[in-house]
Structure formats: structure tokens, C-alpha cells
Amino acid sequence: xxxxxxxxxxxxxxEKYGENASNLMQILREAQECHGYLHPDAIDFLCExxxxxxxxIVGVASFYSFFYLEPRGQYRILFSDNITDRMMGSELxxxxxCKTLWLEKGKLSEDALVSVDTxxxxxxxxxxxxxxxxxxxxxxxxxxxxxxxCALVREQVPLEEWPSELFEVKDNIRRSDILLLEEDxxxxxxxxxxxxxxxxxxxxxxxxxxGGAGFxxxxxxxxxxxxxxxxxxxxxxxxxxxxxTFKDRVLLTLHAKKVFxxxxxxxxxxxxxxGMLYLRGEYRYLLGHLExxxxxxxxxxxxxxxxLGDFDFDIEIHMxxxxxxxGEESALIESLEGKRGTPRNRPPFPVTNGYLDRPTxxxxxxxxxxxxxxxxxxxxxxxxxxxxxxxxxxILSVSGDCERPGIYxxxxxxxxxxxxxxxxxxxxxxxxxxxxxxxxVAQAEFDRKIAFxxxxxxxxxxxxxxxxxxxxxxxxxVHFFAHESCGFCTPCRVGTALLRNLMDKLHNGxxxxxxxxxxxxxxxxxxxxxxxxxxxxxxxxxLDSIAKFRPAYEKRxxxxxxxxxxxxxxxxQAARQMTGRDDRAAHLAKGEQ
Amino acid sequence: MTETFRLDGTDVPFxxxxxxxxxxxxxxxxxxxxxxxxxFRPHGSCKLCTVKVDGRQAASCTRLAxxxxxxxxxxxxxxxxxxxxxxxxxVEGNHFCPSCEKSGDCQLQATAYHLGMTNAxxxxxxxxxxxxxxxxxxxxxxxRCILCSLCVRASRDIDNKNVFGLAGRGMASHLIVNSKxxxxxxxxxxxxxxxxxxxPVGVILRKRQGFFIPIGSRTFDKKTIKEYVDTRLGEED
Ligand SMILES: Cc1cc2nc3c(=O)[nH]c(=O)nc-3n(C[C@H](O)[C@H](O)[C@H](O)COP(=O)(O)O)c2cc1C
Ligand code: SF4
Ligand code: SF4
Ligand code: FES
Ligand code: FES
Numbered sequence: 001x002x003x004x005x006x007x008x009x010x011x012x013x014x015e016k017y018g019e020n021a022s023n024l025m026q027i028l029r030e031a032q033e034c035h036g037y038l039h040p041d042a043i044d045f046l047c048e049x050x051x052x053x054x055x056x057i058v059g060v061a062s063f064y065s066f067f068y069l070e071p072r073g074q075y076r077i078l079f080s081d082n083i084t085d086r087m088m089g090s091e092l093x094x095x096x097x098c099k100t101l102w103l104e105k106g107k108l109s110e111d112a113l114v115s116v117d118t119x120x121x122x123x124x125x126x127x128x129x130x131x132x133x134x135x136x137x138x139x140x141x142x143x144x145x146x147x148x149x150c151a152l153v154r155e156q157v158p159l160e161e162w163p164s165e166l167f168e169v170k171d172n173i174r175r176s177d178i179l180l181l182e183e184d185x186x187x188x189x190x191x192x193x194x195x196x197x198x199x200x201x202x203x204x205x206x207x208x209x210x211g212g213a214g215f216x217x218x219x220x221x222x223x224x225x226x227x228x229x230x231x232x233x234x235x236x237x238x239x240x241x242x243x244x245t246f247k248d249r250v251l252l253t254l255h256a257k258k259v260f261x262x263x264x265x266x267x268x269x270x271x272x273x274x275g276m277l278y279l280r281g282e283y284r285y286l287l288g289h290l291e292x293x294x295x296x297x298x299x300x301x302x303x304x305x306x307x308l309g310d311f312d313f314d315i316e317i318h319m320x321x322x323x324x325x326x327g328e329e330s331a332l333i334e335s336l337e338g339k340r341g342t343p344r345n346r347p348p349f350p351v352t353n354g355y356l357d358r359p360t361x362x363x364x365x366x367x368x369x370x371x372x373x374x375x376x377x378x379x380x381x382x383x384x385x386x387x388x389x390x391x392x393x394x395i396l397s398v399s400g401d402c403e404r405p406g407i408y409x410x411x412x413x414x415x416x417x418x419x420x421x422x423x424x425x426x427x428x429x430x431x432x433x434x435x436x437x438x439x440x441v442a443q444a445e446f447d448r449k450i451a452f453x454x455x456x457x458x459x460x461x462x463x464x465x466x467x468x469x470x471x472x473x474x475x476x477x478v479h480f481f482a483h484e485s486c487g488f489c490t491p492c493r494v495g496t497a498l499l500r501n502l503m504d505k506l507h508n509g510x511x512x513x514x515x516x517x518x519x520x521x522x523x524x525x526x527x528x529x530x531x532x533x534x535x536x537x538x539x540x541x542x543l544d545s546i547a548k549f550r551p552a553y554e555k556r557x558x559x560x561x562x563x564x565x566x567x568x569x570x571x572x573q574a575a576r577q578m579t580g581r582d583d584r585a586a587h588l589a590k591g592e593q
Numbered sequence: 594m595t596e597t598f599r600l601d602g603t604d605v606p607f608x609x610x611x612x613x614x615x616x617x618x619x620x621x622x623x624x625x626x627x628x629x630x631x632x633f634r635p636h637g638s639c640k641l642c643t644v645k646v647d648g649r650q651a652a653s654c655t656r657l658a659x660x661x662x663x664x665x666x667x668x669x670x671x672x673x674x675x676x677x678x679x680x681x682x683x684v685e686g687n688h689f690c691p692s693c694e695k696s697g698d699c700q701l702q703a704t705a706y707h708l709g710m711t712n713a714x715x716x717x718x719x720x721x722x723x724x725x726x727x728x729x730x731x732x733x734x735x736x737r738c739i740l741c742s743l744c745v746r747a748s749r750d751i752d753n754k755n756v757f758g759l760a761g762r763g764m765a766s767h768l769i770v771n772s773k774x775x776x777x778x779x780x781x782x783x784x785x786x787x788x789x790x791x792x793p794v795g796v797i798l799r800k801r802q803g804f805f806i807p808i809g810s811r812t813f814d815k816k817t818i819k820e821y822v823d824t825r826l827g828e829e830d
Contacts, residue, residue, distance in 0.1 A: 053771050054773065056753050058759060059759055062759070062760040064762075345635070415753070482764070487763040487764065487766035488766075490639050490678050490682060491679055493763060493766065494764070521677070529640045529643050529650065529674055531640070
């Protein structure tokens with residue numbers, strides 16, 4: 001019977017996760033790693049064992065880009081579709097692969113062996129173009145590398161036997177400061193100071209969160225420590241989904257122990273016994289290394305029971321499955337609980353009502369690392385680095401048009417210009433700081449500073465040379481938001497799709513002045529009515545590029561008043577595709593329309 | 594002494610734990626809303642009920658009332674944005690009101706009238722959403738689903754059944770039913786379910802009841818959405 005086949009691989013997975021429905025994400029991921037997709041019979045089995053309705057399991061699985069409810073082949077290939085990948089030629093490489101493998105983008109090959117599609121930024125922008133095969137990253141794509149991947153697929157070589165050099169990921173550290181240089185950290189010595197002392201050093205340090213919002217870390221820990229309730233949780237946000245950001249990947253590669261030690265410190269301060277690291281699905285290749293680090297730490301008695309006195313603490317790793325929204329802390333918590341990643345209504349905030357409705361601290365990977373520095377060297381020392389309002393250092397992920405893309409750690413207050421010089425930017429006209437939801441910085445602003453009081457950033461620093469079309473940059477970002485909107489609230493779900501269609505209309509040469517007014521209006525609605533930060537910032541790239549790169553838009557304004565988005569010739573595209581024709585006679589001449 | 598907050602310049606009393614919308618409706622003050630229903634836990638997804646609380650936008654169905662807060666609702670700006678949200682809901686689905694069984698009883702349509710909507714403004718998406726006519730007593734016309742999740746909450750929290758659920762993400766979000774075939778007939782859905790009677794629009798429709806009440810004598814032919822909400826609150830269900 002078919003179900004027997006599924007129960008054979010599902011039973012050990014269920015056992016590993018204690019048949020606990022809050023581990024649904026991990027169970028689905030491992031089930032898919034065994035069978036390639038989530039078979040309806042497998043879902044039957046899971047419903048029964050986990051006591052969940054089918055609506056719940058299908059609802060969760062269909063929310064995440066990396067779960068499949070239908071066959072996607074033995075090899076599931078996803079090209080990273082960030083603007084930086086495109087600038088390095090990802091579109092041509094994808095077309096080449098589709099042609100070589102005889103398949104259409106987004107569709108399963110006829111022999112059901114392979115599928116090729118795109119996915120949001122995979123965090124390899126300094127070594128793109130990149131792709132994922134069954135969620136494992138391959139970087140530095142070239143025609144030759146694409147051809148060898150195609151050969152491996154055709155010969156049906158099992159993924160485990162693919163040459164390991166294909167899967168090499170570089171760290172590309174270009175500038176190190178206190179955080180990346182620090183070698184030794186004595187967790188035990190830090191803990192001996194006691195929770196109150198650690199907290200007061202943290203206050204002195206003025207450390208602010210590195211995930212984007214810049215909330216004071218000490219205040220967050222203190223609020224959680226003081227919140228009512230017996231059990232508390234520490235969560236490390238390693239979702240790193242903002243396109244152009246890859247510094248957490250490198251921290252987790254080189255300084256995983258320090259990240260975990262920061263979580264332990266936090267657990268000690270707030271009185272928690274359990275930490276969880278939420279790792280984005282795109283970093284699946286790091287899982288083994290992180291598990292091993294945790295195992296070593298348990299052996300060294302840095303994790304487990306009675307780490308110091310009666311302080312017990314352990315850490316679990318949870319993997320995401322392709323959903324940018326799960327970087328938003330309350331959506332992340334929902335996902336950790338085995339649900340769709342929909343942001344919660346706030347207030348209440350996680351510090352009082354977080355994981356399983358209990359007091360929870362959520363911090364970024366880099367924030368936890370920085371906390372260990374404060375614990376080791378004191379808050380005053382830390383506060384004297386950087387600027388008055390932004391203490392310490394910030395790690396930037398530099399990519400785009402420059403000779404030295406990679407990781408740069410600077411004290412806060414560094415100017416955009418200095419970073420551009422260090423990375424040897426190639427005639428830059430703009431930098432997108434902090435990703436699509438951040439700011440587009442134009443040449444005239446290159447003396448502005450990276451700091452909370454000037455240009456705050458979660459880390460992304462994408463450089464655009466003077467040849468780049470900033471309209472296309474903004475359009476790529478708008479597609480990203482529309483693709484990643486969770487769909488919970490009306491303004492963001494429909495508004496981002498409308499904005500995407502407007503940008504496509506302009507791209508197709510049907511823009512008019514009317515559309516600017518529409519964009520302005522959509523922005524107003526998204527900013528004021530959206531449920532979470534994704535909707536709030538979805539218009540940023542468009543507004544910024546209109547304000548700073550107006551000619552890129554003017555060029556597309558063929559019409560001065562209203563023009564409908566409908567285009568008769570465009571409408572014939574489907575027919576052309578079906579008949580395989582693209583000759584002149586299959587197109588309407590401009591005048592004929 | 595009961596506590597109060599100010600809504601558009603006049604005081605509204607509230608009890609601890611009440612949301613702005615709950616307190617406002619109890620006091621006979623209407624704030625447009627679609628995903629809120631007095632018998633269910635707030636959801637906060639349609640955003641029509643957005644108000645300004647001390648100058649900052651918040652969904653009034655999920656924000657707890659606090660003493661002395663200043664709430665603005667009937668402003669030109671907010672009503673224009675609510676109108677735009679309503680238009681978004683119209684273009685997202687396929688709403689051909691004249692041929693819809695729910696016309697006149699539909700809260701989306703009534704809200705559109707209330708906000709003075711005269712056209713859809715945006716380009717239609719024309720999604721392809723097949724009907725489900727498998728069930729002997731009910732028809733599901735997904736073309737009109739506004740993803741308010743009321744049927745989901747009713748089935749889960751009141752009927753203890755989970756007949757309905759939300760699936761997909763972003764614009765691909767959609768309603769599903771609890772069966773392997775994906776058909777309503779293979780679920781344990783029944784006429785007596787609460788979920789059979791909560792849909793604010795024309796998705797979950799009773800078969801063989803088509804146009805039972807003629808157009809012209811339907812709910813919103815006789816009263817406005819505000820009056821409807823008032824009476825619903827007075828009703829004992
Ligand atoms: C749409 C969205 C995506 C986010 N993605 C991330 C992310 O990938 N990593 C992260 O650390 N914070 C992300 N955040 C911010 C988190 O909500 C949260 O503020 C942060 O993890 C708190 O940690 P910090 O105080 O250390 O910065 C995101 C926020 C939003 C609204
Ligand atoms: S559900 Fe309401 S709005 Fe939609 S078509 Fe029917 S009457 Fe019109
Ligand atoms: S079917 Fe009706 S009640 Fe259910 S989510 Fe859709 S609109 Fe709401
Ligand atoms: S993205 Fe879904 S509510 Fe903000
Ligand atoms: S009624 Fe408040 S968001 Fe829908």
C-alpha cells in the first residue's frame with residue numbers, strides 16, 4: 001500500500017519531533033527531503049499522527065515557497081532572482097539551463113526529473129549569480145557551471161555525489177573590526193558577573209538591535225526579564241531575507257559559537273532555559289555545521305544542565321522554508337509554532353507574549369554577537385566606539401557594481417563614500433542601503449553616514465554603476481514585495497500586486513503622468529493601513545527612485561495622460577507562445593492597434 | 594466610574610479588555626468593518642476599520658481601548674483610504690453584483706455604497722477560481738471570497754470542525770476545505786454549522802434558495818450597513 005511507503009519515512013521523523021504539532025515546519029521539511037514533495041497520502045498520515053486537520057497542514061505547506069504539494073522533480077532548481085543576480089546575468093543562465101534540459105521555467109520536466117524556477121534573493125549576492133538545488137546553494141554560476149549541473153541532472157547523479165566544489169561558499173571578509181577580530185570569549189567569566197551586572201553593562205553600551213528596527217537591546221532584555229510568567233524564550237533571528245543581506249550567513253559560518261554564547265547570555269539575564277535559532281531555508285547547507293557547533297558546546301558544558309550554578313540552557317535550530325515575512329519577529333514566532341507566517345496583531349509584543357504566548361526576546365544574529373563583546377569588555381568601552389547615538393560597529397554586506405564585494409565591518413558613522421572607495425565601486429550612481437525596504441542613496445548623498453541617526457541599515461549595501469537603469473532596480477524590488485506579501489491584510493496583499501502591475505505597465509512603455517499619482521496614492525494606503533513593516537515599506541524603492549532618478553521614468557512616459565494597461569499586441573503573447581511563433585506577422589504593428 | 598475614550602470628539606465608554614470597535618459599536622457608533630463579527634475573536638485583516646489613535650493608524654477591531662485615547666474615524670482621509678481598500682477587494686475577486694445571489698444582502702456591497710463607491714478604479718485581476726458545487730446543500734463560489742476568515746473561525750471555534758482554512762500566500766491566498774479531494778462534499782460540513790451562515794459576501798451559498806427573497810426587499814434594501822450592524826448587536830443568536 002502507498003501509505004506504508006510514506007509511514008516508513010515519516011515515522012522516524014515524527015518520533016524525532018515527538019509527534020508535536022508545533023514542530024510541523026521541521027516535520028514537513030524532513031518529509032520533503034525524503035520524498036521530494038508532500039504527497040497527499042503523507043499528509044493523511046501526518047493529520048492522523050499529529051491530530052491536525054488537513055486544512056491546517058495544507059494551509060501551512062502552501063504558505064512557504066519551499067514546500068511542494070505536487071511533484072517538482074528529483075532535482076528542484078531555483079535561481080536567485082535578486083537584482084544583483086540579474087546584473088551578473090542570471091536570466092541568460094536560467095534560459096540556458098531550461099533550454100539544455102528541455103523544459104519551461106516553473107514547470108516540471110516531461111520526464112518528471114527536474115524543475116527550474118526563480119526564488120527571492122538567496123543571500124549570495126557577493127558571489128552570484130546563485131541558485132539552490134534541493135535547497136543547497138551553488139554560487140558563482142557561469143555557462144560552464146550551468147552546463148555541468150545540467151549534465152549531473154541528466155545523468156541522474158544523486159546530489160550527495162555532486163562535486164563538492166560546486167557547493168563552496170566563500171566568506172569574502174574584506175574589513176574586520178572589533179566583532180570579526182575578536183577571538184576568545186569566556187562565557188563563564190561573563191556569566192560570573194551575574195545577570196544584573198550584565199544588564200547594566202548592556203545599558204551602558206547603548207547597543208541597539210542590528211536587524212533593522214534598532215530597538216535598545218538592554219530595554220528588550222529587561223522588559224522580558226520583568227514580564228510575568230514562568231517560562232521565557234530566547235530567539236535568534238537568522239532569517240536574513242532582505243535582498244542584498246548576507247552578513248548573518250558569514251557570522252554563522254565563522255562565529256557560530258559566539259552567536260550561541262550571546263543567546264546563552266540573554267537566557268541567563270532573562271531567566272530562560274531554551275533558545276531557538278530560526279535559520280532561513282536558503283541556508284540549509286549551514287545546518288550540519290551549526291548542529292555540530294551546538295554538540296561541541298554541549299560537550300564543553302557551555303550548554304545543558306547547570307552551566308553555571310543552577311543555570312540550565314539549551315538551543316534548538318529551526319529551519320524556515322522560503323518566506324521573507326518570517327523575518328518579521330511575530331511572523332517568525334508563528335512559524336516556530338508550526339503555523340503560517342502571518343504577523344501578529346501588536347501590541348502585545350513578544351517581550352510579554354511571544355513564543356507559546358510567553359515572554360520572549362527576539363534578536364538578530366549580529367546583536368547577539370555584539371552582546372558578547374559588551375559582556376567581555378564592558379558597556380563603556382563599547383559605547384565609545386561609533387557615534388554618540390549609534391554605538392559599536394555594523395557589518396555591511398556589499399554587492400553589486402564593485403571590484404571587492406563581501407563583508408565589511410565598520411564603526412558606525414562611516415560614510416557611504418568611504419565604503420564605496422573601500423569596495424572599489426565602479427562609477428557608482430546609487431547605493432541601495434538596507435535592501436528594498438531601505439533607502440536608495442544617490443550620488444549627491446554619498447557623504448551621508450551609516451548610523452541610526454542618518455541612514456540606518458540591517459546590512460545590505462548594493463552598488464549600482466552609472467550604466468544601470470534605476471527604474472528596473474525599483475521594479476525588481478516591487479516584484480519582490482508582491483511575491484513576499486503574506487496576504488493577510490488587504491492593503492499589502494492587493495496593494496503590492498497593483499504596484500507591481502503599475503511598474504510593469506511603465507516597463508512595457510505604457511506609462512503616463514496619471515500613474516505617478518496612482519503610485520503616490522498606493523503608497524499612502526500601504527503606509528497607513530498595512531498590518532506590518534513589509535507593507536509599510538513596499539513603496540519605498542519606487543518613491544525613492546522617482547524622487548532621485550526621475551529621468552529613468554520620463555524615458556518611459558510615452559503618453560502624457562492616461563493610458564490603459566491593456567495592450568492588444570501583448571494580449572497575443574499567449575497565442576504566440578502556444579504556436580511557437582514570434583515572427584513579424586505574429587505581431588501587430590504599432591499603427592494597427 | 595466607567596472609563597471613556599474620545600471618538601471624533603465625543604466620549605465613548607468602554608470596559609477593560611474591549612477593543613475600540615467593540616466599544617464604539619456598543620455605543621451605536623459605526624466604524625466600517627468586514628472581517629470583524631461580534632461573536633468571534635478579532636482578526637484584523639481587512640483593515641477597513643482603521644482609525645487614527647492619537648495621530649497614528651491602527652485597526653480598531655484589534656486595538657484595545659484605553660482611557661483618554663483620542664480616536665479619529667470619520668475623516669475624509671480615512672474614508673478615502675477605506676474606499677480604496679473596498680475597491681481593492683472588488684478587483685481582487687470577480688464580483689458581478691447584478692448576477693450574485695447575495696446582492697442586497699452582501700456586506701461588501703453595502704460597505705461600498707456606504708463609502709460612496711461608484712467604480713472599481715483599479716484594473717481587475719480577473720482571477721480564475723472554479724466553483725465547488727459538489728455538496729448537496731451548498732455551493733461555494735470562491736470568486737467572491739474576501740479572505741475575512743469568518744468561516745474559518747466559525748468552523749474552528751464554534752463548530753469544532755475546521756471545515757475551512759486559508760492556504761497560499763500573498764495574492765495566491767485562497768480558501769480551502771478540509772478534504773483530500775478538496776471538495777466540500779467530502780467534508781463534514783452541514784447546514785446547521787455556524788460556518789454556513791457567517792460569510793459576509795456571496796461565497797457560501799445555500800442551494801435551491803436562489804433569489805428566494807426578491808431584490809428590493811433584501812437586508813440592505815431596507816437598512817444601511819450601520820443600521821444592520823446595530824440590529825445584529827441587539828440580536829440574541
Ligand atoms: C518584513 C520584515 C522582515 C524582517 N526581516 C528580518 C530579518 O531577516 N532578520 C532580522 O534580524 N530582523 C528582521 N526584521 C526585524 C525583526 O522584526 C525584529 O525587529 C528583529 O529581529 C529584532 O532584533 P534586533 O533588535 O536585534 O534588531 C524584519 C522586519 C520586517 C517588518
Ligand atoms: S459578493 Fe457582494 S460584492 Fe461580491 S458580487 Fe456578490 S453582491 Fe457583489
Ligand atoms: S468564504 Fe466568506 S467568510 Fe469565508 S473567508 Fe471567504 S469571504 Fe470570508
Ligand atoms: S505582509 Fe502580510 S500583513 Fe504585512
Ligand atoms: S474589521 Fe478590523 S481589520 Fe477587518
